[in-house]
Amino acid sequence: MASRYHEVYQSWKHDPLGFWKTAAEEIDWVSTGEKVFDPDQGQYGRWYPDWECNTCYNCLDRHVEHGRPGQPALIYDSPITGRTASYTYSELLEEVEAMACVLADHGLVKGDRAIIYMPMIPQAVMAMLACARLGVIHSVVFGGFAANELATRIDDATPKSIIAASCGLEPGRVIAYKPLIDQAIDIARHKPDSCLVFQREELAADLKPGRDHDLGALQAEAVVAGRRIAPVPVKATDPLYILYTSGTTGQPKGVVRDNGGHMVALKWSMKYLYDIQPGEVFWAASDVGWVVGHSYICYAPLLHGCTTVVFEGKPVGTPDAGTFWRVISDHNVVSLFTAPTAFRAIRKEDPAGAFIQQYDLSQFRSLFLAGERADPETVNWAIDQLQVPVIDHWWQTETGWCIVGNPVGLGLLPVKPGSPTVPMPGYDVQVLDDAGHPLGANTLGNIVVQLPLPPGSFPTLWNADKRFFDAYLAEFPGYYKTADAGVIDDDGYLSIMARTDDIINVAGHRLSTGGMEEVLATHPDVAECAVIGIADKLKGQLPCGFVVLKAGVDRSHEEIEKELIKLVRDKIGPVAAFKIAITVDRLPKTRSGKILRGTMRQIADGETWKMPATIDDPAILDEITEALKTHGISV
Incomplete structure (x- = not known):
């Protein structure tokens, strides 16, 4: 079919506020305000400034209330333990409400922070949703992070509680989490009130009386008791989460994501970018510790009424280079989203694609790549082996969803291997020289986005407005600096060539x-x-x-x-x-x-x-x- 992309993109450019007001109709709001955007709030304006909502309600309750109670919401697949599990929307809501009750019992209320330190298990997603239900701001830290790095995040976010698992699993080894947490709390100036630990059977943690509690046992008691807790209304501009970017030096930056704009953007993207229908199985093979895990393991699939997959494994070695195809076949996945590095690893181990032939992938229809540059060799290999569209798209932790992509739901545009294609509605992408002047087509320069950023993008950094301005807005006034370098060709296709730090001068x-x-x-x-x-x-x-x-x-x-x-x-x-x-x-x-x-x-x-x-x-x-x-x- 002919792509509607250009028509839709121009409709956004012609009337951006009308575009995002219409997109917001896909969300169930507690209340709506007059304004869609207030240019005078925050660093560059704020979306849906007087609106109220609850993200957990939109992910779970409304699907239970409107015809999806028995549909699978979350599938857990762990080739490391050999275990799988499935939760319907009704069952996941029950577990999330129970966990939210436990958090409330430990004094967590709207505006408090909680650090989530968990591996790829269903309880990690439950913890995110339970926080969202209460208006508690979560900060997921990758399970197994070093103690001093965890301590830095504890001091910056000042959480009331840490929600953790007892251990994480890698092929052939068990990583104890609790000693790392204890060491981090010892190092940190801020001391959380409580530590709620989900005990995994592979390794139970020693719990310190008074501060530490068995999360799984308390959650199970709440389920048995049939405890319920209502979703707490929050402002659309209230933070949903803080996600720390992993700088190699200095203080990590706490990217803030708000509730309202985040839901609107992610819901739009599931239909129009990824071409996923409610009820289908969507798999983002990432980790909840990264932005892809936040956006497309936890929130977007559930906002859209899909089934999401929580995968505890690796693209190779658990047990072989065919594990992705096995998961797709076993769970009827229609679309996979992963990093190019995963496909390079699979291609290295199985260059002829022998494993692909062993599985029924008849329902699988698209592969999306992001996280770093998708080199044409890897893209072409994936196209040849899978015989489905392979869509490179580009976005950042800061934006929370796609800046430049190929919107399958609007009709696929021609693929140019090496290019993530064209800007999504909301993003006016330009290439400037170092002095801030626009460059012509096919000229390498600094990739920037004209302000304001669209819904879903970060409004600021946690407790660091000046740092936000200095890092992202100061160098090119009126634009967001992506810190990526690239070119836009004669067809308007963007190619990301490197981080600006990786442009070398020979x-x-x-x-x-x-x-x-x-x-x-x-x-x-x-x-x-x-x-x-x-x-x-x-x-x-x-x-x-x-x-x-x-x-x-x-x-x-x-x-x-x-x-x-x-x-x-x-x-x-x-x-x-x-x-x-x-x-x-x-x-x-x-x-x-x-x-x-x-x-x-x-x-x-x-x-x-x-x-x-x-x-x-x-x-x-x-x-x-x-x-x-x-x-x-x-x-």
Whole structure:
């Protein structure tokens, strides 16, 4: 069908307030006000300023009241434990109300904060919804985060309670959470009143009398007693949650998400961007500790009346590179949303796609990628193997939902591998030079969004309005600075080439590391790669490419590295000065799969660096250091 995108986007540009007022009709409000947007509130204005709502009610109660009580709301699938579970909307509401009663019993009321420190289990989603029911502001911290990082977040959010699980599970090991929590509370200046711990059977935690409580037992008692608790009305502009971005240095930034605009944007996106119908199974293979988990594991599918999947596993190794296809087949998933790094891992282990043939994927119709740049090689491999649209889209923790994408629900636009396609309604995306002047088509520059940001985007940082302004609004007045660099082509398609920090200056030429990564990824032996700029006295910076090879490649690394250097020279030209290619077994990544390019550059340049709080395996940085030394780079 012909896409309605251009018509819908222009309707937003013509009447933005009317557009978002109509979109708000999909939400059940406690009360509505005269204004859709107040430009005089907050840092750049606030959406639905005098409206009242409750997010938990919209996710659960209204579906129970209007015909979905017996439909599955949440499916839990854990290849690590071998357990699955399913909760209908009615059952999930019962569990969430019970947990909300427990929180209320421990003194949590509207406006209080609670830190949620849990793995990928149903109770993590229940805790988020229970907080939302009470108007309590939740801050989910990735389970297993180091104690000092957790302490930093405790001091910033000053939670009344920590809601936790006793442990998390990785392939072959159990991670005890309670010692990390105890250590964090010891370090932190702020002391939470209580710690509510869900005891997992793999490892029970020792509970300290007075402060610690068995959340599972208390929740079960509340269910048996049939306890109910009404959703608390909150302002649309009241915070729903705080999510800390994982900076490698300094104080993490607490991104604030409000209640009203968040619901409106996510509900719109499920229908018009993802093309999902109420009642269908939607799976975001992320973690609740990240923004994707907040938006598209917990909130958006439930707002839309869908079934969401909580998956406790990995794309490879639990038990093999076919686990994603098994989950899709077992649970009739129609659409998967994951990070490109997951598909690079699957492609590395199963380049021929043999596992895909073992499962019935007949109901599966779309794959969405986000989290970092989706290189064309990975996108094309996924298209060839799955025979469904593979949609790259770009957004950030700060925005909470898609900035640039391909709106399947409005009719698919032509796919250009390497580009996340076009801006969504609400986002006027432009490319500026460093002085803030607009650049022409196909010219690399700073990607910005004209203010105001749309509903769903962050209004500020927690207790840090000045930091919000300085970090995001000051450099380009009238615009939100994304800190990404890219180009817009003649068709209006955006391509993200790198973080602005990753644009390197080689002998006066501004070059994109992302463009070089695209070239390296075309080599038939390369599974994934990362390019960084390292300091050079003569040229300022030189590109250095790290590559991980596909499983089964038995050619010499030296031979492949020579081919890679020639490949970049042929495709980009001598201007790139690409002379360093290094083969490694693996790349350092965050737990959400983002490659830690900044830390790699600091190591290569011999700078003092701090262990990233979000790193998946710190030992990989030692491997990178040794690989650099082997190639004659003094670190």
